[in-house]
Amino acid sequence: MIARPRAGSVVINEMRTEGKTYPHREKDMVRLAEFEKTEKEHLLNLPCPTFESRPFVTGVKLSRARVALLSTAGLHRRSDKPFGVGESGYRLIPSDIAANDLVMSHISTNYDRTGFQQDFNMVLPLDRLKELAAEGFIGGVSRYHYSFMGATAPEHMEEEAKGLVAILQQEGVDVVLLVPV
Amino acid sequence: MGGLGHYLESGNIATTQISLIREHTEIIKPPRALWVSFPLGRPFGNPNDADFQRDVLKAALELVEFKEGPVLEDYPKDAREIEGPQAQIACPVDFAPPPAEKGSLEALCQNFRREFSQMQSWHRLALEKVNRSTSGISTMNADEIGELFCSFIGGNTDEAESDGKRLSDSLRLGAEDLKAIYLEALSAQPGQTADGLALTDWFWGQTYAAQVLNEVRRRCLTFSDKDMLLAGKLLLVPRNQMHHFER
Numbered sequence A: 001m002i003a004r005p006r007a008g009s010v011v012i013n014e015m016r017t018e019g020k021t022y023p024h025r026e027k028d029m030v031r032l033a034e035f036e037k038t039e040k041e042h043l044l045n046l047p048c049p050t051f052e053s054r055p056f057v058t059g060v061k062l063s064r065a066r067v068a069l070l071s072t073a074g075l076h077r078r079s080d081k082p083f084g085v086g087e088s089g090y091r092l093i094p095s096d097i098a099a100n101d102l103v104m105s106h107i108s109t110n111y112d113r114t115g116f117q118q119d120f121n122m123v124l125p126l127d128r129l130k131e132l133a134a135e136g137f138i139g140g141v142s143r144y145h146y147s148f149m150g151a152t153a154p155e156h157m158e159e160e161a162k163g164l165v166a167i168l169q170q171e172g173v174d175v176v177l178l179v180p181v
Numbered sequence B: 001m002g003g004l005g006h007y008l009e010s011g012n013i014a015t016t017q018i019s020l021i022r023e024h025t026e027i028i029k030p031p032r033a034l035w036v037s038f039p040l041g042r043p044f045g046n047p048n049d050a051d052f053q054r055d056v057l058k059a060a061l062e063l064v065e066f067k068e069g070p071v072l073e074d075y076p077k078d079a080r081e082i083e084g085p086q087a088q089i090a091c092p093v094d095f096a097p098p099p100a101e102k103g104s105l106e107a108l109c110q111n112f113r114r115e116f117s118q119m120q121s122w123h124r125l126a127l128e129k130v131n132r133s134t135s136g137i138s139t140m141n142a143d144e145i146g147e148l149f150c151s152f153i154g155g156n157t158d159e160a161e162s163d164g165k166r167l168s169d170s171l172r173l174g175a176e177d178l179k180a181i182y183l184e185a186l187s188a189q190p191g192q193t194a195d196g197l198a199l200t201d202w203f204w205g206q207t208y209a210a211q212v213l214n215e216v217r218r219r220c221l222t223f224s225d226k227d228m229l230l231a232g233k234l235l236l237v238p239r240n241q242m243h244h245f246e247r
Helices: A037-044 A114-118 A126-134 A154-170 B002-010 B022-028 B050-065 B105-130 B142-153 B164-186 B196-206 B208-220 B226-235 B239-245
Strands: A066-071 A075-077 A091-094 A102-104 A144-147 A175-179 B014-019 B032-035 B071-074
Touching (some): A037 B022, A037 B239, A066 A126, A075 A091, A114 B164, A126 B050, A154 B002, A175 B050, B002 B022, B002 B032, B014 B022, B022 B032, B032 B050, B050 B071, B105 B208, B142 B164, B142 B208, B164 B196, B164 B208, B164 B226, B208 B226, B208 B239
Parallel strands (some): A066 A144, A066 A175, B014 B032, B032 B071
16 A cells, blocks of 8 residues: 555645546546546536635644534434525534434435445444544544535535534534535 | 535634545635545445544544645545445345336335335334434334325325425435335345445335335426425436436
8 A cells, every 4th residue: 555645744735636646546546537427417517616715724733632523414313303405504413422313314315325324434423533532543522513414505504604613612622524425 | 515614714623524526625625635435425435344434534634733735635545445245135025026017106006015014124123133223304104104105196295285395395305214214124134235336226226115206206397386396306316316217
């Protein structure tokens, strides 16, 4: 295996956006071009937001950082209202949620749900995060995690995301891992 | 996803993320992202493989210690490398093959009810095994879901008397519950494949439930209500499974 650069040892000022070779990959892997035709067309036509500013927080030490997960899989507790078309809000997921209490109501039918059905850590790796905290890789796990529903355009989630910042700071969260579906 | 990273980072919260579509991440340029080659719906690669999931998680988290960005790295392994050979789906129910010629909707519902009843039995076994189900988001029980679909495709739901949003939500959430029951039921069999594509192909290609959902989709498209039309166009049958119904 070709080693990945370790965090902190390599700085990428410009993202790699050209060419088809990936120096850290062992072999060619799935890219958008390899998707099934109708799926590829749909994904290619999805609008993506761009931003003029590039905020970038530095000085975080993982071994001392409290980490929260933020999914866009439309996850929620069984008692919560399911996500609907165009919804921009989020649902709160307690860190100690029981496996049978975590459900998914993302409106898209075009992605594989069987991984989540077999193991919720496939989409929200809560157990893995707790293991990393126990071994000291991260400083701790947030009491709460969050899920939006990713079919809504991100710019429509801006208000809720900015409101979430104050809650994350109040909870002492240093790092948020964002997980798409 | 990358947009949310931008908003949180603007509030001085450090973010890192999994990227499933590298081309999108290249455009959005979020602060930090780890691109993985895994299929949509599987951002941590392989179910019930804690070592693999932990490795992906560590690789994504390590990016927060970069001093400059934006950062986009490629995760070096494919999920399928450790998934092993794809097993053949051994269906727990002895389905008769779908009729060569399209039968009546009544006959379809009759077959569907029989099939669904058997699948519920296997689903109860699956529940006993793992004490977890992802079904239930519609808040309807299995019988109510079956009746909703059969009544709808039988023309017993009149548009003029229906709340389009409420009905389209019920159909969409009921469809998700139906699929969850079938696919979780299948997992009750020992040695079943964990391969998402094989499982999804099985559901859409070999079950009466899928034929019923396609008829639901077709009837939604006859409504004038925008929520019903959206459900029919996008929310019931996956784009990459439509070929089963385009003969």
